[in-house]
Amino acid sequence: MAKEILQIVEAMSNEKDISRQAVFESLEVALATAAKKKFQGIDVDIKAQIEQKSGDFNLIRRWLVVDSDNLENPSREISLEAARFDDPNIKAGDYVEELLDDETIKTSSPQGLIFDRITAQTVKQVLQQKIKEAERQKIIDMFREQVGKVVVAIVKRVTREVVYLDLGYNAECILRRVNMLPRDNFHNGDRIRALLLPIKSDLNKGPQLEVSRATPDFLKELLTIEVPEIGEGQLEIINVVSDPGLRAKVAIRAKDRRIDPVGACIGMKGARINNVRNELCNEKIDVIPFNEDFSKYVISAMSPAEVRKVYIDKEKNIVEIGVNKDKYALAIGTNGQNVRLASQLIGWKINVLTIEDMEQRENDKNKSLNNAFMDLLGLDEDFAQALVEAGFESIEEIAYVEPEEIINSIDGVDEELAAQLQESAINALQNIVTKDGRKVDDALLTFSDFDSSVVRALANKNIASIDDLAECVSDDLLDIPGFDEKKAGEVIMAARNATWFKDENTEADSDK
DSSP states (O other), X not given: OHHHHXXXXXXXXXXXXXXXXXXXXXXXXXXXXXXXXXXXXXXXXXXEEEOTTTOOEEEEEEEEEESOSSOSOXXXXXXXXXXXXXXXXXXXXXXXXXXXXXXXXXXXXXXXXXXXXXXXXXXXXXXXXXXXXXXXXXXXXXXXXGTTSEEEEEEEEEOSSEEEEEEETTEEXXXXXXXXXXXXXXXXXXXXXXXXOOOEEETTTEEEOEEESSSHHHHHHHHHHHOHHHHTTSXXXXXXXXXXXXXXXXXXXXXXXXXXXXXXXXXXXXXXXXHHHHHTTSOEEEEEEOOSSHHHHXXXXXXXXXXXXEEEETTTTEEEEEEOGGGHHHHHOGGGHHHHHHHHHHTSEEEEEEHHHHHHHHHHHHHHHHHHHHHHHOOOHHHHHHHHHTTOOSHHHHHHSXXXXXXXXXXXXXXXXXXXXXXXXXXXXXXXXXXXXXXXXXHHHTGGGOOHHHHHHHHTTTOOSHHHHHTOXXXXXXXXXXXXXXXXXXXXXHHHHHTTTHHHHHHHHHHO
């Protein structure tokens, strides 16, 4: 038997091109499985050990040592107390082992470990299964370093949901329909390129190789192949976003100022970018030069639209851009595609407005500020307008900036006038009254970082305290500038936590 085992191992290793160690391990599993079947109706733990030089093998039955007298599976477990009769130093989690011989197995099977037809068939089936798993694992290990890279494959078979591909070296991978471009159409024998995805294990089939043609990383790798400057590190791809098969935007930064990133990617007469586009079913690709100046980066990202004005809100990560009315549709793109991809590229939300709408909104805002400064600070129209043009956007700014900023921003203002202006602004902030004549609580003035315009809008709704705010619903606050349904809900919930649920929150904190 020992000689036959060595012959089997040698033949399998040569035929399947896998290591002898892997074949030995597979054969040990097969022998152990066959031996278990001899213990009819009993769940036992058996392992096989093969001496790799001689081919002799042993079968060992094992019991797991558990620190309990209530055994869940007595045929595979033994209590710690019982195990210590033979080995006083044994611990829970160790194994008690018994060498199986033919006589021991005959207690469960009269035939012992005779390799009859059924036993041989069991060994053969298990060995074949384990060898297939070893072959698959060898292929997986071979391609593991190529994960995230472009591979070339031949179409073997096309089904409704999956395309089966041949990678060579007896390796097969799959291309799912969801990972294909909209206009992909393959036939048996076609040669295609795709990106090898991270290897995942299927519970039934084990590790599988999958590829994709719809991920932005595929476009990134294609550019790296077609544009030598990227592979050499002279150009860096900052970000890639795409609607697979339709349009993509790629942000490129040149590490060497002498290199034009857009020209290098496009190539002579568009040769380089066209090679990439042909692989992606003529997907439109916008190459965007990355710029440290964020406003210039936004303008480039909105290509092919021409941006006339940019407003950046760093607190909310929102960019508003102004375009000519006749270019508005181009800026938005089909089904909002252009502005959506540009937003994904820069990582900020982008709102597109016409120049006329932006100017009208800015005029309305300045007019509102002007009126507020006149009404609340008792200023004439010219002085209020001068504050607006100097960049003051709220009464809080006027009240708490350094006096020198007011003096330096507006002609004719001295220290005395600046002090009077700030005193008026502080009084206006401290004396906000609702329509029904109630003074707004100081707690509401500082609640949730409200500025005076928000507090006055709340006062116009007869909301004078945090308790009043807690009793509101989202719809009550939607007409306040800067509020949407989400923010209104968050503010109301914060007010309720500060009032209605205050005691519960305090108890919860004390329990911690």
